[in-house]
Amino acid sequence: MGRKRITYEYTHDGIKESVLRHAKSLRLPEGWGEQVAERVANATDKWIDDKDMVTEDDLRNFISRELDEISPDIAFAYRNHDKII
């Protein structure tokens, strides 16, 4: 029996909120966190624009790469928060 495929609707605000949560947990200044989250969400909007469907892994990889350039600390948190236990 194959695994059930789960799909989600992509939202700009969802990406922004996710990045912002990591920024907050790193105690970065809120304004800076907002700016980073907005930039990443805008870049993701552009990247995803011509695609019908992407996997969660692809989306995470793209966001991590974007974050690497702007804030390596948030990128580390974003990449590793599921690998703590």
Next chain:
Amino acid sequence: MSDLLSIATIVLAGVIQASLQLSLGGLVLLYHSSMGRHKRRKTRYLAKSYIWGASAISFVIVCAGAFVLRNILGGPIPQEWMMVAVGALMACALVMLLGYFRDGNGTELWLPKSVSRYITRRAKSANDDIEAFSLGMLSAFAELPISLVIYFIVANCLISVRMPLVAALLYVAIVAAPMVALKIGIKTGKNAIAAQKWRIRNKAFVKLFASSGFVVLALFVVAFWVM
């Protein structure tokens, strides 16, 4: 058996248990997810409840174990059982060295994926003290396959000391020490990700430390409790 020897065994067992990573990892995760969603004050309360939960379950298990050993099984356990415990300690040493952490550059543990996903999900959605307290209890429970033999030895020591309650509290204080240290670190301005980076950098050391701790405890038990 002298009080001093029993206390030394309890301290050694406490240090080994403190080096296990599930409760600490759960707390790092709780801090990280809570600081992104709540005010600092609330995060502090959640972390405090988590530490109380993990400590309370350790306290209850060793006290219940001591009660069962003394009142149901009739006193300190026979040497044959201690030899079984020594075998289990050596097996744990091997597990710590070879299979405790999953491969990769994170600090994922040997737990079944469903358990770690459940704990992760609970940590990310913990909103009040009761949830954090039960998450602490759950993390201590989930590590039982490794820590059960330590509890067993501590319980056996507790029934031979003059002040078992004080000894049990000492044990729990040692077990909670890394979590309290993390809490103090975060209170003084560090964040959970800095703690996680430290855990990743020192993963090999933690493995070696815990593994050799199990071997030392096994030798200690053989030398002073069996022979």
